[in-house]
Amino acid sequence: MITTHRYVATCPKGVEHLLALELGALGAADVRETRAAVTFSGPLETGYCACLWSRLASRVLLTLGEFPAATAEELYAGMAAIPWEEHISAGGTLAIDVVGTSAGLTHTKFTAQKAKDAVVDRIRERTGTRPSVDFERPDARLNIRLHKERATVSLDLSGEPLHQRGYRTPGEQAEAPLKENLAAAVLARALWPEIAAGGGALVDPMCGSGTLLIEGAMMAADQAPGLLREYWGFAGWLGHDEDVWHGLLDEADERAEAGRERLPVIAGSDRDAAAIGIARTCAKRAGFGSAIALAVGELNALTAPEGAAPGLVATNPPYGVRLGESEALAPLYAELGGRLLAEFGGWQAAVLTNDETLARATGLRSHAAHTLYNGAIETKLYRFEVSAGQVRAEVRQAPAARSQGAEMFANRLRKNARHLCKWARREGVTCYRVYDADLPEYAVAVDLYQGAGPDEGRRFAHVAEYAPPPSVDPELAQARLTEAVESVADVLEVAPADVALKVRKRQRGSAQYERQAERGEWVEVAESGLRFLVNLHDYLDTGLFLDHRPVRAIVRDLAAGQRVCNLFAYTGAASVYALAGNAKYVATVDLSTTYLDWARRNTALNGYADGPTNRFFRSDVLRWLADERRRIEEGRARRYGLVFCDPPTFSSSKSMGERTFDVQRDHVALITDAAALLEPDGVLVFSTNLRTFKLDEAALGDLVIEDVTAATIPPDFARTPRIHHCFLVRRG
Numbered sequence: 001m002i003t004t005h006r007y008v009a010t011c012p013k014g015v016e017h018l019l020a021l022e023l024g025a026l027g028a029a030d031v032r033e034t035r036a037a038v039t040f041s042g043p044l045e046t047g048y049c050a051c052l053w054s055r056l057a058s059r060v061l062l063t064l065g066e067f068p069a070a071t072a073e074e075l076y077a078g079m080a081a082i083p084w085e086e087h088i089s090a091g092g093t094l095a096i097d098v099v100g101t102s103a104g105l106t107h108t109k110f111t112a113q114k115a116k117d118a119v120v121d122r123i124r125e126r127t128g129t130r131p132s133v134d135f136e137r138p139d140a141r142l143n144i145r146l147h148k149e150r151a152t153v154s155l156d157l158s159g160e161p162l163h164q165r166g167y168r169t170p171g172e173q174a175e176a177p178l179k180e181n182l183a184a185a186v187l188a189r190a191l192w193p194e195i196a197a198g199g200g201a202l203v204d205p206m207c208g209s210g211t212l213l214i215e216g217a218m219m220a221a222d223q224a225p226g227l228l229r230e231y232w233g234f235a236g237w238l239g240h241d242e243d244v245w246h247g248l249l250d251e252a253d254e255r256a257e258a259g260r261e262r263l264p265v266i267a268g269s270d271r272d273a274a275a276i277g278i279a280r281t282c283a284k285r286a287g288f289g290s291a292i293a294l295a296v297g298e299l300n301a302l303t304a305p306e307g308a309a310p311g312l313v314a315t316n317p318p319y320g321v322r323l324g325e326s327e328a329l330a331p332l333y334a335e336l337g338g339r340l341l342a343e344f345g346g347w348q349a350a351v352l353t354n355d356e357t358l359a360r361a362t363g364l365r366s367h368a369a370h371t372l373y374n375g376a377i378e379t380k381l382y383r384f385e386v387s388a389g390q391v392r393a394e395v396r397q398a399p400a401a402r403s404q405g406a407e408m409f410a411n412r413l414r415k416n417a418r419h420l421c422k423w424a425r426r427e428g429v430t431c432y433r434v435y436d437a438d439l440p441e442y443a444v445a446v447d448l449y450q451g452a453g454p455d456e457g458r459r460f461a462h463v464a465e466y467a468p469p470p471s472v473d474p475e476l477a478q479a480r481l482t483e484a485v486e487s488v489a490d491v492l493e494v495a496p497a498d499v500a501l502k503v504r505k506r507q508r509g510s511a512q513y514e515r516q517a518e519r520g521e522w523v524e525v526a527e528s529g530l531r532f533l534v535n536l537h538d539y540l541d542t543g544l545f546l547d548h549r550p551v552r553a554i555v556r557d558l559a560a561g562q563r564v565c566n567l568f569a570y571t572g573a574a575s576v577y578a579l580a581g582n583a584k585y586v587a588t589v590d591l592s593t594t595y596l597d598w599a600r601r602n603t604a605l606n607g608y609a610d611g612p613t614n615r616f617f618r619s620d621v622l623r624w625l626a627d628e629r630r631r632i633e634e635g636r637a638r639r640y641g642l643v644f645c646d647p648p649t650f651s652s653s654k655s656m657g658e659r660t661f662d663v664q665r666d667h668v669a670l671i672t673d674a675a676a677l678l679e680p681d682g683v684l685v686f687s688t689n690l691r692t693f694k695l696d697e698a699a700l701g702d703l704v705i706e707d708v709t710a711a712t713i714p715p716d717f718a719r720t721p722r723i724h725h726c727f728l729v730r731r732g
Helices: 016-025 044-053 072-080 108-127 180-189 192-197 211-221 242-262 273-285 325-343 356-361 404-427 474-491 509-513 546-558 573-580 593-605 621-633 663-675
Strands: 005-010 029-034 037-042 059-068 093-099 140-147 150-156 202-204 266-270 292-296 312-315 348-353 368-374 377-385 431-436 444-450 459-466 499-504 523-527 530-534 563-567 585-590 614-618 640-645 678-688 703-707 725-731
Touching (some): 016 037, 059 072, 108 140, 180 211, 192 202, 202 211, 211 242, 211 273, 211 312, 266 273, 273 292, 325 348, 356 377, 431 523, 431 546, 444 523, 459 474, 573 640, 640 663
Parallel strands (some): 202 266, 202 312, 312 348, 563 585, 563 640
Antiparallel strands (some): 005 037, 029 037, 059 150, 348 377, 368 377, 431 444, 444 459, 678 725, 703 725
16 A cells, blocks of 8 residues: 655745645645645655655655644653654664744754654664764754644655755855755746747856756756755665665656757856856756856847747846945846847846846836745846837836825825835735725725736736715816826836726625626735635625735634634635634535635635535525524534634625625624534634624623624724624633
8 A cells, every 4th residue: 555645845935836836747635835835745756756856845854743842841752752763773873953943942952952862762762772963964864843832743855955956066156146946936937948848048148157047958858956966865764765766767867868859049148257167067067068058248248149049038137135236236237128128029038136126227117026035035036028129118208297196195005015015025915905095085995916826926906996975076086096096006016907996885785796897807816825816807896805814814723623614605715714724624605606616716726625524505694504503403413613704794685585684783693593503612703894883792692702803903904993893702
């Protein structure tokens, strides 16, 4: 029987989605993105494939165990319970890396020492001999991650970081180099594999020691990035399968040999002769000594390679990390933009920099910008399409001057965006509100959505106008709205086509479910490591209530091991959070076929298929509640540990007959029926966006109610703290 293992592949921040796609293509199952890592499962061969073929991962870890580790005693006991004699020989060597802390384990060196003691003590008790420590190239390198008072223990299959491909010796690099897996991420984001498959060329005019070019050649040649490595962390592991590994190596050798025969033109230059010398040496070691054309040259002499098909210019120019450096580098970027326009019409270009002003200095307008981390430095990969007749941005006609009011709006929007951007980056939030009628004359709500997955690098804005009162001149209101939309596109750097505009009016009855447009455009976005589809144009709401971000986090935190019910589920965001929180069963209930299908797509997007533990019910929620309560009382259904209920403010439909639902009028009956589904220690999370909502606690006297509204209003909605109300309800 083939054993299935759990793995973690670590990676630079910003590369998670690319790595998840790569691992899926290598045959990994249950692929899930986390911060700076991707988890997956599969047999041992899958772990070997990830080591050999992943261009993006930093390390590949095979999970051996997980246990409580709040104290040194718990850590020792948990480590000692793992059968180390099955993994490490008595005369072998080991090393232990520790990441994170817990209440009683605050020093990583102490944690590593305590863990090492447990390992060697167990092996000595069973064999009479103990392994020794080797920090350089041990037979087994263990990784311990402490998080929320628990330890996850893994075997580091890679042994050494995977960016160490084997074609570069330590220190053999130019100044400010890119790690090889980050260079591979740059090329993947710039669609180099697709360009290479079509015969397009690759050029790096500031190539340094040639990392982008060598990685690009390996991609185009289908050469495994780990093929040249001499040391692997699994080589001395007792569970290592030599036959499986050597079978993979033989296949990789054959693929690389065939791939080198079909390489497109790959060329690079740099003004530094020493860097070009290093690049030539490394290219030769990698097997591309004659396939990559390298030359010493100034940027101002850059031309497209003769006879090359239009392809990709990818480069990592110098960029400033200290005050004043960016201004000094602007002419270099302007020169780059000028040479691209003069010589590379019809090509794609990708420029990695940490400064937006430097990207603008090229004079080209980027169509996508992807966030990547070069070590601790946040950078962006700006992508350009170089058209033959393109004009430099600085000579384009300047936009018409804004009115005084529009300038005030733009300044407020810019100030809000600057402030919230720091918070969003720190918290990993990519979709948030940046303006909400801050100025009475410009009564709009502006939400920023940053794309993920196939939409990574794109920015979208959703502008919802609050309908002006009758006393406001309609023409003046329209002029202000036009100014607001233009300012949003300019200040937030969103393409005008990616700004969605809606007039926000009070909706009653079924109007909230009616289409506002028929464009059918879906955008993939990320939130808390999860993925969701939003529709910015077709419906009044986009499919993701941004103010409920903390409420969804509560659902995730309470869902572990519970049966969860999501009532009035809308697009199923809370269901996705519950599944991600390890709920053992989730029921998603909504009357709308449109939204229930949307919920299915969201759960599937995160790897959760329909099945016995993830069910969808199209039903009038009030009737479903009554039926489910009856099934529970008759012993035909089980109670729930968590119920989430976020009803509409008002609802009516043909399916409801002449009945209507009003959250203020009907909340007592709704909460009572929902709470009746709970286990004795279960929790109902009840939320509503009715700003004037008043909870009738007297009528709910048998229930224990906690108002958590204040704790669930995120910073981007601080100006409108009545945006929603949220309560935790328990049975008395």
